Amino acid sequence: MEVNEMIKPENLVVGRTSVLKECPMHYCPGCTHGVVHKLIAEVVEEMGIQDSTIGVCPVGCSVFMYNYMDVDMAEAAHGRAPAVATAISRLNPDKYVFTYQGDGDMASIGCAEIMHACNRGENIVVIFINNAIYGMTGGQMAPTTLLGQITATTPYGREPKLHGYPLQITELIAQLPGTCYVTRQSADTPAAIRKTKAAIKKAFMNTRRGVGTSYVEVVGTCASGWKLSPENANEWMRQNMFEKYPVGDLKDI
Amino acid sequence: MTEEILIAGFGGQGVLSMGKILAYAGIMKDKEVSWMPSYGPEMRGGTANVTVILSDEKISSPILNKFDTVIVLNQQSMDKFEGAVKPGGCLLYDPNGITIFPTRRDINICRIEATRLAAESGNPKVFNMIVLGAYVAVKGVVETSSVQLALEKSLPERYHKLIPLNMQAFTSGMELVEKEFLVE
């Protein structure tokens, strides 16, 4: 078979979802953001809700998520995405509203907003990318940074006396009565990516049920911040992150 | 006509609501009104005062330091506000708990034993309506019928059954106010 024949539409096995715009992403090689963006876009496409989805993006590496997702989006101030999404959802109850935040944005500066949005049981989907580091500002300590982990602001490793402990915010959120679905997934293997997509889909489906906040943590990598190759970053994540942040459902009502 | 009134006493004596009923009664007579409380963090027992202005014209300053009438309901307020009555104006007070009595001789001084009357009536909550009755008897800026209307307008329906009791207290205040000293 010639190449020209192979790329005919009828031979297409897998394609780019139409909910992602046709433009290159700015993310580093090996970054988890691009994968999760794609998964959200695929779920939106599969559910046929592109015209009724409104996203809220954070401050951090994914600040320009609106450049990639072909759905209406608002860019929120640092940490405030759950507050922004609260109002969008309450004022537009017919919409699927999601937030997309990193660990610094959600678990540090926006800790109050995420706790209270989840505690009120806002009818939103929360996507939380945890790579245990501040990516955009150049690799500083995040609340989820592991003990001993070296970052730009923990150059000798994170030490509890100096820097406090890694924050297991997902475990805290699972205890809040306003949440209906709290899960932690990863995106390091094809199987893990499929599970993450299923989790995201379940979260969006929950919006239809209107039974509370759905929350999906994705443990991810930051090859640049960790100063590792993409492949080694995945390995480092499996070796170190999963112990503190084990993958699986914490709550599913 | 402009009447500038200060009502001062303890929080919990109904000072603010008395001012509100008076302001409402003014509206019933198509007057311009303003009601300005001294707002403080105390919920109970602190000093509370309210400035009420009733006028035929637009009201300029809602905050004043000289008044046509000052209604004083405790000693602290007497100490603070006896001097705030305009010469020729009126000081109306409840003698309950007063140990240092007013001494000015350029103002009219009236007393109403509202605390005693309210206690005797078995319903101390109508205290402020007794005082209001005394005030209306002395100054006559609004009529009894306007006060009745004001109560109907300002109280939620579920409290309307209490209006006769309040109006009874109002009338007793009108009847029992004593003119202690009158300037020429």
Place this chain on the structure above:
Amino acid sequence: MAEVALMKGNEVVAEAAIRYGCDGYFGYPITPQSEIMETLMIRKPWEETGMVVLQAESELASINMVYGGASSGKRVMTSSSSPGISLMQEGLTYMAAAELPCLVVNVMRGGPGLGTIGPSQGDYFQAVKGGGHGDYNLIVLAPASVQEMNDFVGLGFDLAFKYRTPVMMLVDGIVGQMMEKVTLGEFKPRWTKEQIEQNAPWALTGKKTGAPAKYITSCFLDLSQLERVNEHLQAKYKVMKEQEVRFVNNDCDDADIVIVAYGSVARICRKVAQLAREEGIKVGVLRPITLFPFPTVELQRLAAMGKKFISVELSAGQMVEDVRLAVGNDVKFYGRTGGIVPTPEEILEQIKKMV
């Protein structure tokens, strides 16, 4: 017939919002303005008009909820008092940059710091000079009566959407706490989806087939792009300065001395003018209604007539700087701070010194 009520300034803000078809209120309790949210919760507008009322976890959350609501083209508002408004500055600069309309009511209290709950006008600089980071302004309305507290809710929403900008009602605690007779507005329905798409075509209402998705942002990393955004904002402020200045001139034209004052202080100064004229001193009061844009041209017109000026404020001297920018440095100032309100007689003494 129009409905007349006796209400507190704070209470009427809530009533006016419901009647003007406001879509959402997001707030956090703080004295002396808590009556606004309390009144809304008692009124339960969600049963009547569908208006959303939510007590947020903080002022930070409140203003960002307002950001979210405004992003979807809804008429949303918040209210607070000075320390809470300081917390909202982040949200306000983002909204100014993202060109989102909203109404913010600041019932000022004495500062700096936690200060006191007494009335103050100490947030003038913060309100009219931007307040947060970057080059921006809010439209700032200064009501002086309960009636204006009512009227400026609708005016505020109209201006906010006309210019795609946050509008602040800058109120001293006196106007918030006092009761006056007020004529309430007629009930207006909330905007329908079609009206939102017509009045706010930029709003996030869901991607339409064939049209690009919309986004709301204040992030412009490209330097020349950000400069263009700034130029656009400044052009907008220039139009406001030309078209939206509002003030009341009370007997300034035949006066020798003009008192410049806003909010309840302007009313106290009306009394001062009356007392002064009884003593043969011709005093007028110029009351800015819009603090941004400021009535610079009117002040310059009066200055050209050779009048003397004094700015009277519940602050250590803030608006006086704008008066001086308009008419030159020879402007007297008198102010009280800490929640203390000057009496008419006290201000009159200052006027007499100018004769």
